Amino acid sequence: MPLRTDQNWRHGAVMLDSQHTRFALWAPDAQSVSVEFENGPAQALQPEQDGWFVLDAECGAGTRYRYNVALDAQNNLIVPDPASRAQAGDVHGYSMVVDQAGYQWQNTEWQGRPWHEAVIYELHVGALGGYQGVEQRLQHLVDTGITAIELMPIAQFPGDRNWGYDGVLPYAAQSSYGTPDQLKHLIDTAHGLGLAVILDVVYNHFGPDGNYLGAYASHFFRSDKKTPWGDAIDFRRREVHDFFIDNTMMWLQDYRFDGLRFDAVHAIEDPTFLEDLAKHVREVIPADRHVWLTLENEFNEAGRMDQGYDAQWNDDGHNTLHVLLTGETDAYYTDFAEKPTQKLARLLGEGFVYQGESTRHGHARGEPSGHLSPTSFVLFLQNHDQIGNRAFGERLVQLSPPPALQAATALLLLSPMIPLMFMGDEWGASEPFLFFTDFHDELADAVREGRRGEFKDFAAFKDPAKREQIPDPNALKTFEASRPGFDALLLDTDKGQDHRNWLALYKTLLDIRRTELFPRLHGASALGVKVLGDKAVSARWKLGDGSELRIDLNLGTEAVDTDDYAAYRVLHQSHAKSAELSPSATLNPYTAIVSLKLSDVVEEQDEQ
Structure with missing residues (x-):
């Protein structure tokens, strides 16, 4: 057989036709390696x-299989397929052959949506009841404007519940969520329904339980480079x-x-690697299909946007707004x-x-x-990390003055950055989102104590007795408490x-975004930002059609002066008395005013 290519074999079990499957393991x-079938003799x-x-x-x-990997004459391992397309149960059990072409797609004409129309709703599949549970919420999200x-x-x-960042079989969709x-x-x-899915x-x-790759493919990792999770993956x-x-x-x-x-x-x-990945996607996926590639990148590498990526998560945006809304300055908020x-x-x-x-x-x-x-920036007021990495998973509705949060929400949903919200944000959910796993024995103990140890630098948890009150990630009740109660x-x-x-x-703001910003966002650029006072700014952007978007935001407790609005059409204000608009403008506490000034060309077109 020739050298590996996509045309002859890929990682894992790939069906050749309805009765034949090619198994390939690196x-x-x-x-030596043999494949053991749940029903039938093993084959080398x-x-x-x-x-x-x-x-x-x-x-x-549907064939269930696993690999018997002989390391030498005395040692062998029984392992799942590292490129398993589905597991019959847990990460340690049988893998399953999947007919990826067997599903009959109904919406075959769908080509996605342009990136500037993205309004993203991050969710945890398990917390919403699996794939079918998420499907039941889709109409609500469409009606909201998502x-x-x-x-996630x-x-x-391993186990039935996890945030998902402890995955060990990247090709297999979590079996406890559905097929x-x-x-x-x-x-x-x-x-x-017109919804894109990311x-x-x-x-x-890889996660700490169920990754066998290092035992028979040690070159998958490099011991000279370390990450917070151990040896780095060797993408070379x-x-x-x-x-x-x-x-x-x-x-995709x-x-x-x-x-x-x-x-x-x-x-x-x-x-x-990241450059190669984006290049491959852009070359293979047809140009008329919208595919979004976004990064979480602590290094704030702006140059990645020239390599085929649409945007990066803007943690700086969240951290800054969180400090302004809550006054918290512990740990990583110190930098803001x-x-x-x-x-x-x-x-x-x-x-x-x-x-x-x-x-x-x-x-x-x-x-x-x-x-x-x-x-190029995904902005958010909270996400799974920023809620879940709090000891008790509190949301901003419990940490911020409501009118201040309402004003910040207007900024989130009507700025030209791409807005992201976390499940439940749109109705002010009060349920926490806690850190949860389903580990057992010594690993469960280590994760629980490690979790509590993460908070020793926070003033509220200097006392070890306080840290003992932090919920146990492995307790079922920790997961159950994290499920948003939509019936509220x-x-x-x-x-x-x-x-x-x-x-x-949320519906009002997202309707404004759909009608006023979607047609104008492509090609937007910043024009400048003026500091109006403590916790207050006035920002302006030039939109793709030449219009000017302006957002005046005051998250402080004192009114501030701002420029008048004579040339602008107000799209949204936090409440009826957000500002005294003329003859001189005063921006009241805890308010946001969003306004638009059409370009001369647009005004002429409207008049015609």
Whole structure:
């Protein structure tokens, strides 16, 4: 058999036709490999060049199998397929052959949505009841004005519940959430409603339980480079490089995801992998199909936008706004405690706050980003990290004055940056989102104590007895407490009305974004930001049609002066008395005013 190519074999079990499957395992440290079937005799894979073992076998979809890897005459391992397309149960059990072409897609004409129309709703599939549970919420999201859902990682992890960042089988959709076809049905249904679907993928590490790769493919990792999770993945190896790029293409082609969010790419110890990945996607996916590629990148590498990526998560934006809304300055918020209003002005005008300056650890962070379009940044007030990495998972509705949060929400949903919200934000959910796992024995103990140890630098948890009160990640009740209670919207109480008021605000703001900003966002650029006073700024952007968008935001407790609005049409103001608009403008506390000034060309077209 010739050298491996996409035309002859790929990582894992790939059906050749309805009755035949090709098994391919890269195991350079193995002497021999056989595939063991749950029903039927084992068969030996044939050794090929560069550490590959390959077999064409007579079996079809649903076949359960695992590999018997002989390391030497005395030692062998029984392992799942590292590129398993589905697991019959947990990460340690049988893998399953999947017919990726078997699902009958209904919305075959769907080509996605342009990036500037993205309004992203991040969600945890397990907390919403699996793939079918998420599907039941789609109409609510469409009615709210959401245009895309982003699934937290679904790669198979140990146990039934996990945030998803402990996955060890990147090709297998989590079995406790449903079947591969149920995941495809969710995506198909979303497309029928006009919703794009993004998947969060983790290519920087494997979880601590169920990753056997190092035992028979030690070259998958490099001991000279360390990450917070151990030895770095060695993307310099062609087999490793292809393992993850093939995984990307599986999600985009077989499952028809509309985009991927790549987790913590600053921990990928290879300077070329991300560039190769984006280049491959852009070359293979037809140009008329919208596919979104976004990064979480602590290094604030603005140059990645020239390599085929649409945007990066703007953690600087969240951190700055969180300090302004809550006054918290513990731990990583320390980097945003000094002059937060000036930092707010910089993020609105230039994207990143840190563009090469040193952090509290003394390390330079970031690259200049002012030349980038505002749509190159994903802005959020909270996400899974920022809620879940709090000891008790509180949301901003519990931490910030409500009118201040309402004003910040207007900024989030009506700035030219791409807005992202976390499940439940749109109705002011009060349920926490806690850190949860399903580990056992010594690993469970280590995770629980490690979790509590993370908070020793926070003033509220200096006392070890206080840390003991932090919920146990492995307790089922920790997961159950993290499920948003959508039925609260139906309560005939003041609390229920408060939830409905939040939902009405989100609908109003997103309707403005759809009607006023979507047609104008492509080609937007920043014009400048003026600091009006403590916690108050006025930001302006030139939109793609030449119009000017202006957002005046005051998160402080004192009124401030701002420029008048004579030339602007007000699109939204936090409340009826957000400002005295003339003859001189005063911006009241806890308010946002969003306004638009049409260009001369647009005004002439409107008059005609």
